[in-house]
Amino acid sequence: MKQAINHVVVPTRARGLYEVTHQILDWVSDQDIxxxxxxxxxxxxxxxxxxxxxxxxxxxxDLEDFFRRLVPDGGQVRYRHDDEGPDDMPAHIRAAxxxxxxxxxxxxxxxxxxxxxxxxxxxxxxSPHRRELVLHLIxxxx
Amino acid sequence: MKQAINHVVVPTRARGLYEVTHQILDWVSDQDIxxxxxxxxxxxxxxxxxxxxxxxxxxxxDLEDFFRRLVPDGGQVRYRHDDEGPDDMPAHIRAAxxxxxxxxxxxxxxxxxxxxxxxxxxxxxxSPHRRELVLHLIxxxx
Amino acid sequence: MKQAINHVVVPTRARGLYEVTHQILDWVSDQDIxxxxxxxxxxxxxxxxxxxxxxxxxxxxDLEDFFRRLVPDGGQVRYRHDDEGPDDMPAHIRAAxxxxxxxxxxxxxxxxxxxxxxxxxxxxxxSPHRRELVLHLIxxxx
Numbered sequence: 001m002k003q004a005i006n007h008v009v010v011p012t013r014a015r016g017l018y019e020v021t022h023q024i025l026d027w028v029s030d031q032d033i034x035x036x037x038x039x040x041x042x043x044x045x046x047x048x049x050x051x052x053x054x055x056x057x058x059x060x061x062d063l064e065d066f067f068r069r070l071v072p073d074g075g076q077v078r079y080r081h082d083d084e085g086p087d088d089m090p091a092h093i094r095a096a097x098x099x100x101x102x103x104x105x106x107x108x109x110x111x112x113x114x115x116x117x118x119x120x121x122x123x124x125x126x127s128p129h130r131r132e133l134v135l136h137l138i139x140x141x142x
Numbered sequence: 143m144k145q146a147i148n149h150v151v152v153p154t155r156a157r158g159l160y161e162v163t164h165q166i167l168d169w170v171s172d173q174d175i176x177x178x179x180x181x182x183x184x185x186x187x188x189x190x191x192x193x194x195x196x197x198x199x200x201x202x203x204d205l206e207d208f209f210r211r212l213v214p215d216g217g218q219v220r221y222r223h224d225d226e227g228p229d230d231m232p233a234h235i236r237a238a239x240x241x242x243x244x245x246x247x248x249x250x251x252x253x254x255x256x257x258x259x260x261x262x263x264x265x266x267x268x269s270p271h272r273r274e275l276v277l278h279l280i281x282x283x284x
Numbered sequence: 285m286k287q288a289i290n291h292v293v294v295p296t297r298a299r300g301l302y303e304v305t306h307q308i309l310d311w312v313s314d315q316d317i318x319x320x321x322x323x324x325x326x327x328x329x330x331x332x333x334x335x336x337x338x339x340x341x342x343x344x345x346d347l348e349d350f351f352r353r354l355v356p357d358g359g360q361v362r363y364r365h366d367d368e369g370p371d372d373m374p375a376h377i378r379a380a381x382x383x384x385x386x387x388x389x390x391x392x393x394x395x396x397x398x399x400x401x402x403x404x405x406x407x408x409x410x411s412p413h414r415r416e417l418v419l420h421l422i423x424x425x426x
Contacts, residue, residue: 256416
């Protein structure tokens with residue numbers, strides 16, 4: 001049984017979904033672990049992880065529309081916590097409603113994502129950020 | 143340290159919760175691993191996983207009522223992505239709000255679910271589907 | 285490769301967020317495992333886990349306000365399942381929208397939480413409860 005850990009920086013430009021599937025698959029396939037468990041951890045409370053369809057960009061637009069309606073930015077709703085602007089508290093709420101972590105079984109050196117599944121970092125702040133993911137892999141070479 | 147992987151197909155008839163607790167517990171108890179970690183991965187973006195009370199069917203009905211109000215089907219709300227019908231995009235949003243993956247510690251060859259906890263596959267589409275879960279178990283025989 | 289498991293009881297006084305970060309970090313640092321994966325499992329369907337900012341208490345108040353608006357207690361909305369009172373079914377829905385489980389990579393005997401990340405037990409019932417978490421750690425001493 002072996003382990004590998006990697007820190008990945010994802011630069012974001014604005015609120016929205018950033019696909020990290022290929023970066024993650026590439027790193028997993030470079031390790032000498034064919035069967036195991038991959039864990040992705042997002043080190044933030046105003047950005048999060050999401051597994052979504054990677055075929056249609058419309059899915060991402062509709063998803064963002066939904067979250068904007070569900071968690072209105074400050075001004076439309078009054079938040080106590082608004083130190084960093086009207087998108088500060090909504091970012092924390094959106095992160096609470098999505099995922100900070102994913103663990104995916106690995107077979108043949110590849111996480112068992114379904115045909116349409118992509119892994120996304122969801123930036124919830126409106127300004128650019130440098131986001132950090134930690135990847136952990138445990139398993140065996142065979 | 144050992145590992146085991148299994149692919150499980152769950153046929154669904156319509157939108158709703160399908161309990162998979164017993165299938166999962168049975169598979170875990172059949173492996174030669176008493177102490178470890180079980181991971182369940184759902185290979186879809188329009189179906190997901192949910193841990194819920196397995197005593198009262200009313201809980202499942204109320205939960206479905208809640209999600210139907212929170213994420214209205216197309217027609218009531220306009221979605222860009224509606225290739226597969228009015229339940230297509232709502233299914234992706236419901237999946238984003240629930241879980242694609244669960245990891246549960248295993249003691250005495252049994253995932254440590256609480257007394258009232260059941261594991262459900264949540265079908266978010268209105269038509270029947272064949273859904274696939276991947277189970278991964280890592281641990282030791284003692 | 286080694287494993288360790290621990291059961292932790294968290295007494296709650298009322299609805300709200302209870303920080304468990306330090307308890308969890310202390311237990312991890314006491315194990316002889318420097319590199320690995322920590323999993324936290326919540327054995328309930330009316331309490332859950334949340335990763336949130338641990339700097340500002342306003343974040344927790346705004347978060348609770350949000351969930352109270354999103355999932356109104358019985359009386360404002362009619363639920364079938366109300367055996368244990370108007371906060372019974374809302375507790376199940378809030379748990380469904382947050383996390384029952386977290387898995388965090390461990391480096392240098394410490395889960396790789398970001399600077400502002402704290403781990404909270406979210407009590408969704410209005411009365412006091414004794415909640416149980418199961419901690420599982422797998423990894424190596426080096």
